[in-house]
Amino acid sequence: MGQPVPLSSLRPRERGRVVSIAGGWGAARRLMEMGILPGEVVEVLSNSFGPIVIRVKGVTFALGRGLASRVLVEVVD
Amino acid sequence: MRELLIGLAGSPNVGKSTLFNRMTGGNVHVANWAGVTLQRFEGVLTHGGVRLRIVDLPGIYSLSARDPGERIARDFIIRERPDALILVVDATSLEKSLYLAVSALELYGRVVIALNMMDAAEKRGIHVNAEGLEGRLGVPVVPISALKGIGIGKLLRAVMEVAEGRSGRKEPLRVDYDGLERFIARLERVLREGGLEGYPTRWAAVRLLEGDDALLEEISRENPGVADEALRLREEARRELAADPESLTISSRYELIEELLRENVRRVGLSSPSLEEALDSLLLHPMAGPLASISLIMATFLMIFTLNTGFPANIIMRAMGLGDLADLMESYSLTGLLGSLFDTLSSLLASTLRSLGLDDFSVGLISEGILGSLGTLLSFIPLLLITYMILGALQDSGVFPRAATSLDSFFRRFGLSGRSFFPAAVGLGCSVPAVVATRGLEDEEERILVGMTEPFIPCQARLIVLVAIAAAAFPEPLLQASLMLSIYLIGILMFLISSKLLRLILFGSRGAPELLMELPPYHVPSMRVVWWYAKANTLHFLRKAGLIIVLVGALTWLALNTGPAGYSGDLSGSFASMIGGLLAPALSPAGLNDWRIALALEAGFVAKEGLLVVFSSLSGTPDPVAAIRAMGMTPLRAASLALLMSFYVPCVATLSTILSELRRVKYVLIAVLMELSVAFLLSSLIHLIGSILGFD
Numbered sequence: 001m002g003q004p005v006p007l008s009s010l011r012p013r014e015r016g017r018v019v020s021i022a023g024g025w026g027a028a029r030r031l032m033e034m035g036i037l038p039g040e041v042v043e044v045l046s047n048s049f050g051p052i053v054i055r056v057k058g059v060t061f062a063l064g065r066g067l068a069s070r071v072l073v074e075v076v077d
Numbered sequence: 078m079r080e081l082l083i084g085l086a087g088s089p090n091v092g093k094s095t096l097f098n099r100m101t102g103g104n105v106h107v108a109n110w111a112g113v114t115l116q117r118f119e120g121v122l123t124h125g126g127v128r129l130r131i132v133d134l135p136g137i138y139s140l141s142a143r144d145p146g147e148r149i150a151r152d153f154i155i156r157e158r159p160d161a162l163i164l165v166v167d168a169t170s171l172e173k174s175l176y177l178a179v180s181a182l183e184l185y186g187r188v189v190i191a192l193n194m195m196d197a198a199e200k201r202g203i204h205v206n207a208e209g210l211e212g213r214l215g216v217p218v219v220p221i222s223a224l225k226g227i228g229i230g231k232l233l234r235a236v237m238e239v240a241e242g243r244s245g246r247k248e249p250l251r252v253d254y255d256g257l258e259r260f261i262a263r264l265e266r267v268l269r270e271g272g273l274e275g276y277p278t279r280w281a282a283v284r285l286l287e288g289d290d291a292l293l294e295e296i297s298r299e300n301p302g303v304a305d306e307a308l309r310l311r312e313e314a315r316r317e318l319a320a321d322p323e324s325l326t327i328s329s330r331y332e333l334i335e336e337l338l339r340e341n342v343r344r345v346g347l348s349s350p351s352l353e354e355a356l357d358s359l360l361l362h363p364m365a366g367p368l369a370s371i372s373l374i375m376a377t378f379l380m381i382f383t384l385n386t387g388f389p390a391n392i393i394m395r396a397m398g399l400g401d402l403a404d405l406m407e408s409y410s411l412t413g414l415l416g417s418l419f420d421t422l423s424s425l426l427a428s429t430l431r432s433l434g435l436d437d438f439s440v441g442l443i444s445e446g447i448l449g450s451l452g453t454l455l456s457f458i459p460l461l462l463i464t465y466m467i468l469g470a471l472q473d474s475g476v477f478p479r480a481a482t483s484l485d486s487f488f489r490r491f492g493l494s495g496r497s498f499f500p501a502a503v504g505l506g507c508s509v510p511a512v513v514a515t516r517g518l519e520d521e522e523e524r525i526l527v528g529m530t531e532p533f534i535p536c537q538a539r540l541i542v543l544v545a546i547a548a549a550a551f552p553e554p555l556l557q558a559s560l561m562l563s564i565y566l567i568g569i570l571m572f573l574i575s576s577k578l579l580r581l582i583l584f585g586s587r588g589a590p591e592l593l594m595e596l597p598p599y600h601v602p603s604m605r606v607v608w609w610y611a612k613a614n615t616l617h618f619l620r621k622a623g624l625i626i627v628l629v630g631a632l633t634w635l636a637l638n639t640g641p642a643g644y645s646g647d648l649s650g651s652f653a654s655m656i657g658g659l660l661a662p663a664l665s666p667a668g669l670n671d672w673r674i675a676l677a678l679e680a681g682f683v684a685k686e687g688l689l690v691v692f693s694s695l696s697g698t699p700d701p702v703a704a705i706r707a708m709g710m711t712p713l714r715a716a717s718l719a720l721l722m723s724f725y726v727p728c729v730a731t732l733s734t735i736l737s738e739l740r741r742v743k744y745v746l747i748a749v750l751m752e753l754s755v756a757f758l759l760s761s762l763i764h765l766i767g768s769i770l771g772f773d
Contacts, residue, residue: 021324026143029287030593032327033139035173039328048363050486051495051592057172060357060598062482064591 005075008052008068010044016073017041023070031071034061041076080128081240082157086150086181087165089136090597091174092193096165096223097133098609100233105613116516124233132159140180141289145521148291154185155275160240163232165191168198168205168220169598171342175334178214179252184280186246188216189235195220196227202345209341215246224603249277254329257322260286260314264307271303286311287323353599357479366483374471374480374502381463381506382537384411411459419452438644442634450630453684454623457509457730460537461618464503464510465611471499472517473602473610478594485592491573492580494520494589497527501572504534508731509622511536512738513614520590525583526576528739529748532727533572533755535565538685539723545689546722549705550715560716564723571724571755579747622733626683629729633683637676637691648695653679667717667760668768673708674718681722683729688722713767717760724756 004019018038021028035057036042045053051062087093098105101120118133134153135146154162164181166174182188192207211218217235221228239245254261264282273281273296284292285307297304314322360366383406391403407413427444435443471477477499485495496518504511511531518524535543543564547557580588636653638644648654657676664670673695680687689701696707710718726749727735736745 027591028321029141029323029327030138030143032324033141033176034593034595035176035331037328037331038324045357046361046363050363051482053357053361053482053596059170059173060596062478062485062592062594062596064485064593067591067593 003074004072006069007042007044007054007063007071007073008047008065010047010052010073010075012044012046015041015043015076017076019072019074021071027067027070031067035059036061036071042071042073078123078126078128080130081160081237083129083131083236083240084134084150084153084157084159084162085131085165086134086162086177087136087193088138088167088174088177090595091136091165091167091170092223093136093165094133094610095603095606096163096191096193096221097131098606098613099223099226099229100129101131125237127237129233129236132157137177139177140184141287143291144519151184154181160187161236161245162188163191163236164188165193165223168192168194169201169203171205171338172331172334175337176330179250179330179334182214182216182246182250183252183283184249184277186216186249187239188245189232189239190214190216190218191223191232192218192220193223196222196225204343204345206341206343210337213337213340214250217244224605249280251279252326252329252333254283254326256318257283257286257314257325257329260310260322264310267303267306267310271300273300273303283326286314287326288321356599357596360476360479361483363483366479367487370476370480370483370498373476374498377467377471378502378506381460381467384459384463412456415452415456415459419448419455423448423452436644438639441638441644442631446631446634446638447627449634450627450683453630454619454626457507457618458615460507461510461615462611464506465614466607468499468503468510468514469607469610470602473600473606475597475599477517478596481594482592482596489589491577492588493523493527493573493576494518494592496592496594497523497576497589500527500531501534501569504531504536504572506537508532508534508536508727509618509734510614512731512734513618515738519594522580522584522587523589525739525744526579528735529744529751530572530575530579532731532735532748532752533568533575533724535568535723536685538728542681542685542688542722543719545701545705546710546715546719548702550710550712556712560719564719567720567759568723575751575755579751618734622730622737625733626730630683633680633687637680648676648691664721666764667721667757668714668764669717669721669760671708678722678725681728682726685722685728711773713764713772716767717764720760720763721756724752724759726752726756 005016007016010016018036018040020038021031021036040056043055045055045060047053051064052068053060053062055061085093085097097118097120101122104122105118105120120131120133122129122131132153134150137147137150139147140151140154141147153159162181162185164178166178178188178190190210192205192210195205198205205220207218207220217239219228219232219235221232223229235244261279261282264285265278268278268281281292285296288311293304293307296307311322318325359369362369391406394400394403394406408417423444426448427440430440430443481495481498483495484498488495488497499517500511500514503514508531511534512528515524515527515531518527540561543561547560551557551560633653636656637648637651640650640652640655642650645651654672654676657672657679660675660679661670661672664675673692676695677688677691680691689704692704692708693699693701696704698704698707732745732749735748736742739745
C-alpha cells in the first residue's frame with residue numbers, strides 16, 4: 001500500500017483501489033453513481049493520451065483524463 | 078377504453094429502446110420534452126381491453142437531475158405519477174443497472190422490473206433468481222428478452238397488476254443509510270413541519286442531504302427556511318461523519334445491490350471474452366485506434382455513397398477507362414433509379430393533365446413544381462434509410478463508443494468531444510441525418526454547436542455539383558482532384574474552427590464536458606433493432622421536413638417559371654432571373670457577377686443539385702459539364718464558384734431539420750449567416766489573390 005496516486009497515472013493492466021474522488025457535486029457524484037466508489041477496485045485497460053479506459057464492476061468505461069486525475073487510488077496487485 | 082400511463086426507464090445499453098419497440102410495434106408518436114431538445118417517444122398498445130400509453134424516458138444512470146435526461150425522468154415520475162413504471166435492467170450486468178432501479182424504488186413504489194437479456198445471461202453462465210429479487214425488492218421482477226420477444230406477455234400482466242394496485246409496493250423502498258439515518262430523521266421532521274408536498278418525505282430528506290441542487294432550489298422558492306435548515310444539516314452531517322453525505326448514500330445503495338446479488342445470482346464457468354479484448358486492443362490503441370475507427374466508418378459510408386449515387390466507384394471506373402460501366406452504376410444507383418422514375422411519372426402526369434384540357438401553367442405547376450418537389454423529398458428516403466441503418470448498426474454493435482473514445486483528444490482541441498465524430502462522418506453523406514445524429518451528443522451545448530456547424534462538411538449533393546464544376550474547368554484529373562480535395566479540407570476545417578469559435582461566443586470559454594462513457598460489450602447488431610431505428614427516424618424526417626421541402630420546392634418552381642408576363646416556361650423572363658439580376662452584383666467580389674449564376678444559387682437552396690438543373694436549362698444542354706462550360710468557366714471562376722456553392726447556405730431540408738432538432742429560429746439564422754459570410758469571404762479572397770497573380 002503506497003501513497004495514493006491519480007487513476008490517470010496507472011499503466012494498462014494495473015489495478016487500483018479508489019481512495020477518494022476530488023471535485024464537487026457534479027463530477028464526483030457522476031463517477032460514484034457509475035460505480036467508481038471509494039473502496040472499489042478499478043482495472044485500467046488502456047491509458048495513453050486521450051481518455052483512459054477502465055473496468056469496474058464488470059463494466060468498461062472511457063473516462064476523460066481530467067476526470068481520471070481526480071480519482072485517487074492506491075495500487076493493488 | 079380505460080387508459081393507463083406507463084413510464085419506461087433504464088440506463089443506457091440495457092435494451093430499453095428494444096423493449097419499447099417490441100411493446101409498441103413501432104406505433105410511436107414523437108414529441109419534445111418541454112424546454113430541451115430531447116425527444117419524448119410515446120407509444121400505445123392495447124392489452125386485455127386497456128390502452129397502455131407508454132412513455133419512453135431518456136436513458137439515465139440515476140435520478141439525480143444533474144442533466145436534462147435525469148431531470149425529465151424524475152419530473153415525469155413525480156408530476157405525472159404513472160400508473161406503473163417499468164425499469165429495465167440488464168441481467169448480464171446487474172451490478173451496474175440495478176442502481177437506477179434502487180434509486181427509482183426509493184422514490185416510487187409502482188414499479189415492475191424487467192430483467193432483460195436473460196437468454197444472454199444464461200448463456201454466459203449467469204443465473205438470476207428472479208423470485209428472490211422480487212421478495213427482497215417487493216415489486217414484480219420479470220425475466221424477459223426484449224430482442225427475442227420472450228416474457229413480454231408476462232411483463233404486461235405484471236404491469237397491469239401494479240397499475241391496479243394488486244401488487245407492487247405501497248411505500249417506497251427504504252435503504253439503510255447507517256450513520257446518516259439520524260440526520261435523515263431530523264430533516265424529515267423539518268420537512269413535515271415545513272409542509273413539503275409532492276415528494277415522499279424520506280426521499281426528499283435523503284436527496285437534500287446528498288446536495289441535490291435542483292430540489293433545494295425548488296424548496297427554497299416556496300420555503301427558504303426549510304432550505305436553509307437542510308443546508309445546515311448537510312454541513313453538520315459532513316462534519317460529524319467526516320465524509321461527503323453523497324459518498325455514503327451511493328455506497329449504501331451499492332452495498333444493498335451487492336447483498337441482493339450475493340443472495341440471488343450464481344455464476345458458473347464464465348467464458349473469457351478474448352475476441353473482445355483483441356478488438357479493443359485495436360480500436361482503443363493510441364495510434365491504430367483512431368485510424369481503424371476512421372477507416373471502418375469511412376468504408377461504410379463510401380459503400381452507402383456508391384449505392385446511392387454511384388460515387389466514388391463511378392469516378393474510379395472512368396479513370397480506368399470503363400466509362401460505360403460507370404454510366405451503368407450511376408443510372409442503377411438509388412438516386413438514378415428514383416430520378417428516372419419521377420421523370421417518367423412527371424411526363425405521364427403532364428400528358429394526362431393536358432388531355433384533360435388544363436393550361437400549360439397548371440400542367441407545369443402540378444407535374445414539375447409539385448411532383449418534382451415530392452421527387453426531391455423522396456430521393457432523400459433511400460439515403461436516409463440506409464444512413465440510419467448503418468448508424469443504428471454501428472451504435473448497436475458497440476463500435477461507435479470506441480471510435481468516439483479514440484478520437485476524443487483530437488476533437489477536444491476544437492471544443493468538441495469524441496462523440497461529435499459521428500454526426501461529422503454522417504455529414505459526408507447528407508447533412509439532414511447528420512443534424513439528427515447530434516442527438517447522440519450528451520451535452521446540450523455541444524449538440525447545438527454541431528447542429529449549426531455540421532453543414533460546413535460537404536455532403537453528397539454538393540459533391541455532385543463539385544465534380545461537374547471541376548470537370549468543366551480543368552482537363553487534368555489531378556487538378557480536378559485537388560480542387561475537390563481542397564473544398565473538402567476547407568469544409569472540415571471550417572466545421573472544426575467554427576465550432577470552437579461559436580462555443581466561445583455563445584457559451585463562454587468552457588470546453589466540451591469530459592468523457593464518461595460506457596463501452597458496452599461488442600455484439601452483432603440486431604437487424605430488427607436497426608430497422609426500427611431507421612424506420613422511425615426516416616418517418617420522423619418526412620413528417621417534420623416534408624411539407625417545407627415541398628412548399629419551398631413549388632414556390633421555387635413558380636419563381637423560375639413565371640414572370641411579370643405570367644407563365645413563361647422560360648427562365649430568362651422569370652421572377653427568379655430578375656432576382657438573380659438584382660443579386661448578381663453582390664457576387665462581383667467573387668468574380669461571378671452573372672445573373673445566371675445567381676439564379677442557379679437560388680435554385681440550389683432547395684437542393685444543391687438544383688444548380689446543375691438551372692445551368693442545363695439555361696444553356697440548353699443536358700450534360701452538366703458542358704452546361705457549366707457554357708457559363709464561361711475559367712479555372713479561377715471555377716474555384717470561386719466551387720467555394721461559393723459549397724458553403725453559401727445549407728439546403729432547405731437541412732435548415733428545417735436544424736429548426737426541428739434545435740427548436741430555435743436563432744440557431745438557424747446563425748447557421749445561415751455563418752455559412753454565407755464564410756462563402757463570400759473565401760470566394761472573394763480566392764478571386765482577389767487569383768487576379769493579383771494574373772489569372773482571369
